[in-house]
Amino acid sequence: NVTLIFSVQMYDLVREAYISGLEQFHKNTTDLSKVASVASFFVSRIDTAVDKQLLENGFVAEELSGRAGIANAKIAYGEFQKTFSSERYLKLRAAGAKIQRPLWASTSMKNPKMRDVLYVENLIGPNTVNTMPDVTLNAFIDHGIAETTINEKVNDSYAHMEKLASAGIDLAEITDALLEGGVKAFADSFDDLLQHISHKRSMLSVN
Template identity: 45%
Template sequence: MTQNPRTQTLSDAGVSIWLDDLSRQRMDSGNLQELIDTRNIVGVTTNPSIFQAAISGRSEYDADIARLAGEGKDVDAVVETVTTDDVRRAADLFADVYTTSHGFDGRVSIEVDPRLAHETEKTIAQAKHLYEVVGRENVMIKIPATVEGLPAITAAIAEGISVNVTLIFSVARYEEVIDAYLTGLEQAAAAGKDLSTIHSVASFFVSRVDAEIDKRLTDLGGEAVSLQGAAGVANAQAAFGKYLEAFGSERYSALSAKGANVQRALWASTGVKNPEYSDTLYVDNLVADPSVNTMPEKTLDATADHSEPAASLNAEIATSAEGVLERVAAAGVDLDDVFALLEREGVEKFEKAWEELLATVSESIDSARA
């Protein structure tokens, strides 16, 4: 099979395309393997919402749920088993990609229980637990970039666990995430760990930023409306400027000499929410070497059909993007309030999806035991 020329162009430009979805049906049907073979998919990300959609109302999981219920497993244990089984199976599909990319790609992410987003020690404990349960080198444990999540990121990295940091909305928080990663590497080096085996991505959310800021610009009216659709891309571009600074620093150079890897920026929430915007807006304008773009299938299809990538991000583009954010703030948008709100909502959405998943599986357990 040959790769799609537009996704190949992105790959050649240094963008690793990861699918923002996973389900047993997708693997059973061969669809995931087909995307690996034809759309340059080199990784998968999951989250509570994805698992909720995959398992709820699907028959593929019924036999496993019934078997586990018969073994006396409670709902949390059942959910953990079926989700980690899927992640392990996907990780095996990507084993060759993982090897040939020297650990950068071929990654499958699984998130800690979203109800632990504000509990540092429990997050650390579950990160270690999930890493052991999945039992694959190419798994990445997702930890939210809450204030309480930052020390958990450091602790996981120090243990040699590769981490996907999720729910990053602001450049300021992104800088804290980079520091948490570098601190973890420093601790790992002090403990004698092989830094070359530790990887991380920082998931910077994009479309949700535009959705919230656009609403506020509409409320402000006047010239402020002309800034709609600009903040999401600018925010991510400005973040990449911080990536360039941090991983061009003496601090990172000292770690790199010991085998450390960069923490790539990952563009998340890349499905366009406003139908008036280009459906490849968050792909074409966020080409960066290196970076990851995790796409829902609808965005992947649009990319394969008509993506027209812009110039690769650099320090000059990042500086210009900072100017866009300054204009948005000058128009009257409280950016700090926006980012704090989006973080709260992000955690709440994942908590709700997880609770819904637990309720659905609990019903299936009850039916199996009836």
């Protein structure tokens, strides 16, 4: 699981690393079928950060808010399709290579004004995974619409990104900050775990 992917540019590097790794591994084996991977692309955190920046920039138009995360993910999925239909990948598939599936992470709705299953309904498509908390899963079971949507309104997604740029949104700056914050949060959690283990070992040694 390659995680904390927020930008299409970072996702480009992730796919390249996966394909390059398969090519390197293929030099030593004829069977690539045991290699499996997902690329975790975060969605709602993008909207939270972008919408905050829009307000700070003086924009309150609903047509700009709450849409960046899905637009970003749809553009990323288009790049996924290009990579895994390329001649380069197809050569690896002949040796059993699996697709590295996009995994949509952070898909619970944070904005109470928006549809609670928005991030689920708009990112349904082949070879994708969607991780969601129980409340979102139950909401989708109750009133979600299950149909392929991932390739719909892709041109609108590119247009929306242009509108955001015109509104002063630097998406690269936002995604870089999200990545830095995400890595720090993971590192802090791991450090806390090690401290708890160390404390527990000390207690057991005393006893």
